[in-house]
Amino acid sequence: xxxIGYMIHRSEMVQRLFLEHLWLIVVSVGIAILxxxxxxxxxxxxxxxxxxxxTICQVLMTVPSIAMLGLLLPFxxxxxxxxxxxxxxxxxxxxxxxxxxxxxxxDQAIIESARGMGMKDYRILFRVKLPLAFxxxxxxxxxxxxxxxxxxxxxxxxxxxxxxxxxxNGISRTNPPMIITGAIFVSIIAVAFDLLLxxxxxxxxxxx
Amino acid sequence: MIxxxxxxxxxxxxxxxxxxxxxxxxxxxEVCVLVGPSGCGKTTTMKMINxxxxxxxxxxxxxxxxxxxxxxxxxxxxxxxxxxxxGLFPHMTIKENIATVPRELGWDRExxxxxxxxxxxxxxxxxxxxxxxRPAALSGGQRQRVGVARALAADPPVMxxxxxxxxxxxxxxxxxxxxxxxxxxxxxKTIIFVTHDINEAIKMGDKIAVLRxxxxxxxxxPEELLDAPANEFVAQLVxxxxxxxxxxxxxxxxxxxxxxxxxxxxxxxxxxxxKDKLSESKVGALMVTDEQGCLLGRVDEQSLKxxxxxxxxxxxxxxxxxxxxxxxxxxxxVMLESGEGYVPVVDEEKGFFRDIITLQDLLQEVRQG
Numbered sequence: 276x277x278x279i280g281y282m283i284h285r286s287e288m289v290q291r292l293f294l295e296h297l298w299l300i301v302v303s304v305g306i307a308i309l310x311x312x313x314x315x316x317x318x319x320x321x322x323x324x325x326x327x328x329x330t331i332c333q334v335l336m337t338v339p340s341i342a343m344l345g346l347l348l349p350f351x352x353x354x355x356x357x358x359x360x361x362x363x364x365x366x367x368x369x370x371x372x373x374x375x376x377x378x379x380x381x382d383q384a385i386i387e388s389a390r391g392m393g394m395k396d397y398r399i400l401f402r403v404k405l406p407l408a409f410x411x412x413x414x415x416x417x418x419x420x421x422x423x424x425x426x427x428x429x430x431x432x433x434x435x436x437x438x439x440x441x442x443x444n445g446i447s448r449t450n451p452p453m454i455i456t457g458a459i460f461v462s463i464i465a466v467a468f469d470l471l472l473x474x475x476x477x478x479x480x481x482x483x
Numbered sequence: 484m485i486x487x488x489x490x491x492x493x494x495x496x497x498x499x500x501x502x503x504x505x506x507x508x509x510x511x512x513e514v515c516v517l518v519g520p521s522g523c524g525k526t527t528t529m530k531m532i533n534x535x536x537x538x539x540x541x542x543x544x545x546x547x548x549x550x551x552x553x554x555x556x557x558x559x560x561x562x563x564x565x566x567x568x569x570g571l572f573p574h575m576t577i578k579e580n581i582a583t584v585p586r587e588l589g590w591d592r593e594x595x596x597x598x599x600x601x602x603x604x605x606x607x608x609x610x611x612x613x614x615x616x617r618p619a620a621l622s623g624g625q626r627q628r629v630g631v632a633r634a635l636a637a638d639p640p641v642m643x644x645x646x647x648x649x650x651x652x653x654x655x656x657x658x659x660x661x662x663x664x665x666x667x668x669x670x671x672k673t674i675i676f677v678t679h680d681i682n683e684a685i686k687m688g689d690k691i692a693v694l695r696x697x698x699x700x701x702x703x704x705p706e707e708l709l710d711a712p713a714n715e716f717v718a719q720l721v722x723x724x725x726x727x728x729x730x731x732x733x734x735x736x737x738x739x740x741x742x743x744x745x746x747x748x749x750x751x752x753x754x755x756x757x758k759d760k761l762s763e764s765k766v767g768a769l770m771v772t773d774e775q776g777c778l779l780g781r782v783d784e785q786s787l788k789x790x791x792x793x794x795x796x797x798x799x800x801x802x803x804x805x806x807x808x809x810x811x812x813x814x815x816x817v818m819l820e821s822g823e824g825y826v827p828v829v830d831e832e833k834g835f836f837r838d839i840i841t842l843q844d845l846l847q848e849v850r851q852g
Contacts, residue, residue: 388570391533391643392584392633393559406574 278459281452289441293460296437299355299427300464303362304420311367311419312412315374316400325375332368340365340429348433358427358435365426366419373415377408410476417472424465428457438464484511484673485532485641490541492527492697501527503697504541509690511640514667514674516688518681518720524697525677529643532675533562545641560584563634563642563672567649569626571618577603577629578614584637602632605666624655631663645677657816660686661808665831681720685709686731686810693717705732726849730812733848735805735828739838746827746839747772750779750795757782757794766825766841771798776835778804778827805840806831811848814840 282289318325338346343361351357381404389399405412431439441457444450487507493500502524509515517525530536532543534555543550550558571580581602582595590598603610606628618626627647634642648656648663664687667674678684684691685705693700693708693716701713709725709732712718721728747770748757760769761784768783771794780798791797803821805814808831817826825841 382568382570384566384568384570385572386570387535388564388566388568388630389572389583391535391559391562391564391566392587393556393561394583394587395556398587403572407572 278452278455282456285456289456289460292436292438292440292457293464296424296427296439296461296464299358299362299430299435299437300420300424300468303359303423303427304366304416306359307363307366307370307419307423308416310363311370311415312374314367315371315412316378316405318371318375319378319404329368329372329375332371335364336368340426341432344429344433353434355435357433358430358437361430361433362423362427366423369415369418369422370412371415373411373418374408377411377415378404380411381407409479413472413476413479417469417476420468420472421465424461424468428461484513484546485509485675486544486547487528487532488542488544490528490531490543491539492524492531492536493539500539500697502531502538505694505697505699506541507692507699507702509673509675511673512671513689514676514687515690515692516676516678516684517692517694518678518684519694519700520720521679522696523694525679525694526645527697528694529645529675529677532641533559533564533643560588560637561639561641563639563644565630565634565642565644565647567646569618569630569650571626571629571633573618576615576617577608577621580618580629581633581636583633588637598636602635605635606632607662608632623651624659627651627659628662631666640671640673642672642674643677644674646679647676648683649678649680656683657809657813661806661810661813661831663687665808681722682728682731682812685728686812693720727812727815729849730815730845731810733811734807735809735811735814735840736807736837738811738844738848739807739828739840742838743772743776743836746770747836748782748794749774750793750798752794753792754787754797757787757797761787766823766839768825769794770801770827770836770839771795772836778829778836781827801827803827804829807837811840811845815842815845818842818845 314328318328340361343364344357347357347361351360385403385407386399389403394402427437428439428442431437431443438457438461442454445453445457487505490502490505491500492502505524505528517528519525527536531538532550534550578599581599585595585598599614600610603613608625608628618629621629631647648659651659660683676687685708688705690702691705691708692702695716701708701717708717709721709728712721746764748760750771750773757769761767768781770781771779773779778801779795780801782794782797782799786797786799789797803817804827805817807828814826818824825839827839828837829835830837
């Protein structure tokens with residue numbers, strides 16, 4: 276009851292932080308998709324780069340989020356941008372790895388017949404490889420997004436805004452309704468993204 | 484048309500070259516079959532023609548032009564390519580699959596649509612039904628037809644086919660082979676056909692090139708290959724039963740006499756006519772045909788014991804038939820399977836009854852050869 280009371284009482288602020296959080300995720304994941312798919316495609320052509328790139332992404336993901344933010348702070352300062360960069364680094368691994376393995380799993384006969392017919396490499400990439408790897412890439416994006424929604428709450432620590440503010444302030448003021456409100460809305464965003472991306476994954480996947 | 488000169492290809496880690504100083508000339512409009520055991524270099528040779536592999540030494544000439552100096556993409560677009568795994572794009576419809584090369588070439592939509600319909604018709608696939616399906620919704624034989632249609636889309640003068648019919652069951656394979664030869668008859672394509680199956684080679688090839696360990700062992704017509712194998716290896720490949728192999732070379736339509744009348748009765752014929760004709764029939768049975776001349780079934784002495792007055796009422800079902808473009812070997816298989824000493828022959832396009840072919844006919848052909 277107390278929590279609902281708090282939500283209604285501070286609805287304007289909660290709404291603002293909710294949208295801030297959403298924006299933080301959309302921007303971070305959006306950039307991570309561009310960078311991640313690019314890297315995944317790149318290492319599918321230059322196989323010797325695959326192992327180092329994937330290892331770096333994996334190491335990045337194991338850095339505790341507080342430490343990551345602390346390390347980025349001196350370079351990027353307090354604010355939104357530092358939060359975005361941290362979230363991009365966290366979401367790279369699933370996207371790069373799934374792009375790479377999605378392309379690697381394609382039946383080689385399909386690629387060979389495309390080459391044999393005289394399709395140019397970039398056409399094979401955009402017309403054959405990426406569409407066929409799409410479900411796998413999408414699964415990676417989904418994993419990354421859901422994961423980053425939670426980590427996004429900690430980004431409030433470096434002044435990136437979002438629902439993390441409710442949680443941090445709630446802790447320092449020993450205000451449980453505030454903490455719970457923050458946590459509930461973070462979960463709502465995570466579940467919503469999971470459902471939405473899961474639906475997109477299925478809708479665009481052709482059964483064969 | 485295609486001249487292969489001194490072609491050599493080494494793959495790293497192998498002690499002998501995959502293809503070793505191979506020279507071969509293929510005339511325009513000819514089907515040249517590369518045959519040999521696995522690892523003999525037949526596929527590698529083929530892939531050096533469209534430069535999926537670059538040769539270490541030697542050169543491929545297409546109409547006198549060096550393949551190595553041509554733009555790789557243009558070269559490949561002028562060569563149809565069909566592989567055993569077919570490699571259809573599973574995320575595209577049949578129409579999009581067939582339209583691949585025309586689209587790369589920038590044809591307008593109308594021209595592409597027209598060409599796709601034409602090719603589906605040619606392959607015996609109804610465009611209304613199949614255009615918008617995806618490969619997964621097709622049977623193995625249908626997919627293989629689409630694979631051939633896709634390779635033919637931009638009407639390339641040269642086709643490379645790597646075991647194109649190996650992945651389907653034997654009955655479908657024989658049908659696809661016959662269909663393909665029929666389609667080919669109407670076009671003027673130069674074809675390099677790779678197979679490990681000597682029977683397929685004899686059936687499909689105008690010329691056969693036997694390869695072994697990357698080297699050419701014999702290059703000759705199927706007849707010469709059967710009559711005069713160059714060495715022990717070729718003789719073994721061809722096998723002992725050469726006279727049976729010869730049956731792959733001859734088509735049913737080349738030996739039948741179009742005696743449809745002698746061996747058939749119309750559905751409305753009465754008992755008397757059936758009896759008269761039966762006594763004349765050398766196989767002790769008659770085919771019953773409808774007004775279009777299509778097979779309804781057969782009648783024999785046994786059928787006459789049944790109730791009924793006309794052939795249409797007495798008819799027994801018949802399951803086995805061969806098309807006129809089948810080989811004698813195809814008809815032999817059918818006869819052995821059905822246990823009858825004959826099999827009716829129908830027209831491959833119109834479906835009407837043309838004649839029967841008997842075991843005696845086959846024996847005679849073998850004896851003559």
